[in-house]
Amino acid sequence: MIQPHGGKLISRLASEEEKNFYLSQSLKKIFIEKDEALDAEKIAIGSFSPLEGFMTEKELLSVCREMLLPDGNVWSIPIILQVNDISHIKNEEKILLVDKTDNRPIAVLQVEDIYRLNKKEIANTVFGTLDENHPGVRRLYQKGDYAVGGKIILLNRPDFPNKEYELDPAETREIFRERGWKTVVAFQTRNAPHRAHEYLHRLGMEIGDGLFIHPIIGLKKEGDFDSRTIIEAYQVLINSYYPHSKVLLAGLSTSMRYAGPREAVFHAIVRKNYGATHFLVGRDHAGVGDYYDPFAAHRIFEEIPDIGIQIVKFYNVFYCSKCEGIVSENTCSHPEQFITKISMTKIRNMLSEGKKPPKEMLREEVSQFLIENFYLITEDYR
Ligand SMILES: [Zn+2]
Incomplete structure (x- = not known):
């Protein structure tokens, strides 16, 4: 059987016990879009191995500029959590990611990095264009100007058709x-x-x-x-x-x-x-x-x-x-x-x-x- 990318299949699924523990804490919340809820799930079930969370700035820049993760594994697409407001988020704290479409708690994010995005650089390197008629560029520009990076633990699977x-x-x-x-x-x-x-x-x-x-x-x-x-x-x-x-x-x-x-x-x-x-x-x-x-x-x-x-x-x-x-x-x-x-x-x-x-x-x-x-x-x- 072929090895997963990076050598091991990542699993970041909370046990029932962990889930109950996190949900009993009054963690700060970030409301996320459906596509990010799905990204969190894919990280947690290993589809995006070796990623264990949303990218830090160092990971993002390495992916944009070198098409590599800092550990040397090839990776070509940013997996980032864009936010509008970072005033209430602190480094090293745990944040609850909540699906804004149905208020379902999706994951706990251990904050490792809070940073401002250079959207032009991302658009240019990843999509090869700054044209906002490009659906990927448009989505990047519509979402928040900042990003929060760090490992996640999945509490619930997002609800999604099919x-x-x-x-x-x-x-x-x-x-x-x-x-x-x-x-x-x-x-x-x-x-x-x-x-x-x-x-x-x-x-x-x-x-x-x-x-x-x-x-x-x-x-x-x-x-x-x-x-x-x-x-x-x-x-x-x-x-x-x-x-x-x-x-x-x-x-x-x-x-x-x-x-x-x-x-x-x-x-x-x-x-x-x-x-x-x-x-x-x-x-x-x-x-x-x-x-x-x-x-x-x-x-x-x-x-x-x-x-x-x-x-x-x-x-x-x-x-x-x-x-x-x-x-x-x-x-x-x-x-x-x-x-x-x-x-x-x-x-x-x-x-x-x-x-x-x-x-x-x-x-x-x-x-x-x-x-x-x-x-x-x-x-x-x-
Ligand atoms: Zn012929």
Whole structure:
């Protein structure tokens, strides 16, 4: 079984006793957003190993500037707790983090650092742009100007839709062990599956003992698919076409950050923590608009030290009428007039007009499901 990032699977879950103890104390509170509540949970269950808490300034700057944690482990995305007001927070005290959407106490934070953020530097290094039309930059700018860093202990799991589809890293690792999967190819997505995705799934099932389909079901941007729709569309595809013994499907409730290449690294590290040995990275991974070069998410893995999970890069995948199948630019030589590009934007537009996308793009069963159940996120991304 592959080692978690940093060598050990982090667990920061409070025992019942600890939980009762902390809840009986009158700790100061910080009210946090849903995405931070989900981050706290992912830290605590080891999805973000080796992180044990929200980043201190030293960790943040090291991640922004070097793409490394101070301990030398590769890390590409800030996991920070932004706050507006720090006047009531003191170093070294314990603070209760409360989900502001439902007042649920989520975690206790042992304050190690309170600092002012240089948002420009974060935006520039992580997202490669200062443009506030970029959803990641916009969110960074909308949230507090300060950050509080320190280790956490999780008291309660945050409430979030579709949680029942999730598995903890310890659970997926156990499933892979039980199934005897020595090689596990992880597939990241934030979309319902189209035929180009299917090509990659099959590639994953060919090269690995198993395929781990792990769609992001956290906060996304306006116009993305609703998470339940994604999961259920996957169930339709898996039930109709794939050998069950070769596939594991589970959701991952963490927000999309739309950081392109850096998020590809983050996504790979997280899947390593869940026990995957291989990670598929395609064109414009975790991109948005045209902020990133489509293959920057491939090149970044050449520029960083080995992160211990094998990156399987793929290129443009499309339907070719001459080849009569789904192919890629590595496997087909035909000119443009034979090629049908498969894009989720195109598919979404057709669906929203009530049209059925051609079967070269989308399986009939998935089409039917999406036509019957389809709706888009409109305001989920705050
Ligand atoms: Zn061809």
